[in-house]
Amino acid sequence: MPKPTTRSFRLGVAGPVGTGKSSLIAMICRELADELRLGVITNDIYTDEDARLLRSAGVLDPERIRAVETGACPHTAIRDDVTPNLIAVEDLERDFAPLDVVLVESGGDNLTATFSPALVDAQIFVLDVAGGGDVARKGGPGIARADLLVVNKTDLAPYVGVDVPQMVTDAEAARGGKPVLALSRTDLDSVAKLKEWVLAMTEVVRSGHHTPVDPGPMAPHSHVGDDGVLISHTHAH
Ligand SMILES: Nc1nc2c(ncn2[C@@H]2O[C@H](COP(=O)(O)OP(=O)(O)OP(=O)(O)O)[C@@H](O)[C@H]2O)c(=O)[nH]1
Ligand SMILES: [Mg+2]
Numbered sequence: 001m002p003k004p005t006t007r008s009f010r011l012g013v014a015g016p017v018g019t020g021k022s023s024l025i026a027m028i029c030r031e032l033a034d035e036l037r038l039g040v041i042t043n044d045i046y047t048d049e050d051a052r053l054l055r056s057a058g059v060l061d062p063e064r065i066r067a068v069e070t071g072a073c074p075h076t077a078i079r080d081d082v083t084p085n086l087i088a089v090e091d092l093e094r095d096f097a098p099l100d101v102v103l104v105e106s107g108g109d110n111l112t113a114t115f116s117p118a119l120v121d122a123q124i125f126v127l128d129v130a131g132g133g134d135v136a137r138k139g140g141p142g143i144a145r146a147d148l149l150v151v152n153k154t155d156l157a158p159y160v161g162v163d164v165p166q167m168v169t170d171a172e173a174a175r176g177g178k179p180v181l182a183l184s185r186t187d188l189d190s191v192a193k194l195k196e197w198v199l200a201m202t203e204v205v206r207s208g209h210h211t212p213v214d215p216g217p218m219a220p221h222s223h224v225g226d227d228g229v230l231i232s233h234t235h236a237h
Pocket of ligand 2: 022023196
């Protein structure tokens with residue numbers, strides 16, 4: 001199988017279970033499908049539930065949404081051995097060339113799962129207010145180093161007793177000034193800010209001016225080479 005001729009901007013979306021990762025991807029597709037050529041890869045442990053949910057949302061051609069059933073903890077599939085995901089991304093890039101952005105949803109995990117830079121160029125980490133206002137202070141690689149931290153479902157804050165501005169301030173302190181976005185699907189200004197961030201990051205990555213987050217050593221992984229043969233390697237970037 002030939003290598004994809006064009007490479008997309010690969011954007012990872014990670015975060016604890018149920019914080020709204022699939023919903024955020026659906027939102028990005030709904031907002032940007034007219035401006036960018038998009039594809040989606042979802043990671044579930046045992047099902048293709050997330051891919052089916054996204055297909056049924058009707059925000060993107062269903063064929064552009066594919067599931068990788070990891071059968072393992074999400075961390076393994078997005079960080080330790082990214083090969084099945086990388087192959088899924090490259091297949092999508094080949095089948096729908098050219099794609100501008102491929103969104104990769106991690107399976108829901110705890111605070112430690114982040115994407116290897118071998119798989120994605122940039123990553124969003126999603127928390128929600130229902131997980132508690134103090135989660136932002138707890139840190140971890142996703143909270144501290146993701147390119148964007150989303151504090152999601154702010155519409156629920158009054159019901160769970162969370163002070164959103166305080167949670168955002170705590171998150172900013174844990175991130176040394178990297179961006180934090182308070183988001184709710186009911187707050188259209190926040191949805192517009194998410195859209196702006198994705199468009200701006202797409203430009204930065206395209207121009208080659210973005211350094212991927214790498215909280216650890218690059219995982220060994222495999223690509224399909226020009227001649228269709230699997231090449232396994234590690235590299236330093
Ligand atoms: N109130 C409120 N609920 C939301 C919002 N965004 C998502 N949800 C709800 O949160 C629940 C979980 O959303 P998902 O998008 O499936 O979350 P996820 O992180 O993809 O879940 P997993 O893939 O299972 O880890 C669903 O019931 C959504 O409808 C929001 O802005 N406000
Ligand atoms: Mg999901």
